[in-house]
Amino acid sequence: MYQTINRTTGRAEAASRGLPFTRWADAMPLCAKAIREKRMPEEADLADMLDMKYLIIRHKRLAEAMQLARRALQRNRDFAFAYYVLALPGEDDVAGLRAAKRGLKCPATEESLFLRTQFLQRAVEMAADLGAQILLGGPPDEDDQRHGVATALFLGAMEDAEQFLAEAPPDNRHRPKVLYYYTLLQIAFEDEISPNLHEIKSTLDALRTAEDFRTWLTSSPPPNTQLRLAQQNVVKHYRDAQEEWADVLSASQDAESQQGTARATGNEYVKWLHRIDFAEFACLGPGGANPAHWRTEKPKLYAWKECNVELYRCAWCRTAALGLLQCSACGGPRYCDATCQKRDWKAHKTTCPGRKN
Ligand SMILES: [Zn+2]
Ligand SMILES: [Zn+2]
Incomplete structure (x- = not known):
């Protein structure tokens, strides 16, 4: 703004310079x-x-x-x-997440670290929140696709958080937020986190650095958002919770191995994923069709990265959502809508088994 100091009041006032605006x-x-x-x-x-x-x-x-x-x-x-x-x-948030994920695919985003980190931090936040909303809706029913979507949302949030943390400069103001989400996601979805959390020590160290940096830059302590408090509580009580629930968890795991069904435990989504029949999605996954090979993997979320969560993610923009549309020629890849399918066709037509010549 063009300003002059009013000598009587000592306040800044807008000053006209003959332009059709006073504020930039x-x-x-x-x-x-x-x-x-x-x-x-x-x-x-x-x-x-x-x-x-x-x-x-x-x-x-x-x-x-x-x-x-x-x-x-x-x-x-x-x-x-x-x-x-x-x-x-x-x-x-559903539309917002799709926009962030499509934004990541734009050529201009490849050139712009600002856009990339902006899309990534928003994608982490929206995907994790949407996944949590689904979980709050209750335990999975038979054929409940919502939980598949939740898993895909959390996995997407973890991947985007990892990319964000690798790329965002230390003064990026979204770093603490992404690290709060990332800690919670790691604790919830990575297998075998010890009571002392040493497996995620590097994440917790990175968070401390990010918060210190923000405090130094802004001269004020990190705001106590709900997310920050949730993260602190989970970290603080993780050991106690592990001890308190150990019997329940192992009993329920035994029950699951007998019944083959998932129940509400720390690993319920991973267990639930075991029930999905991969046969009809044979064109997906690493190295094509070999679902048997995937099943022998350790049941850790990351081991499922390339296979079954794909049912709930758009093959082009990678958004996880309910109600994706399948390629009508082969029934393989899923898409948000015709826009994403059209964008992917150039790549998919070379492998689509149902393609008519
Ligand atoms: Zn899409
Ligand atoms: Zn196809």
């Missing part, structure tokens, strides 16, 4: 208008970016910015900034 932000819609008046199709994204940014930072009108983003994507389906807007915290 208010120049954005004027720039967008000027760009549109040039009628250069290749600059349409630029004008939309300015308008979206203006709606968000100056007016907090996120819903309108999102509408503009959706319209812009009809013109350019690789418009990374439009996905960035759609992945901001809004009302719909």
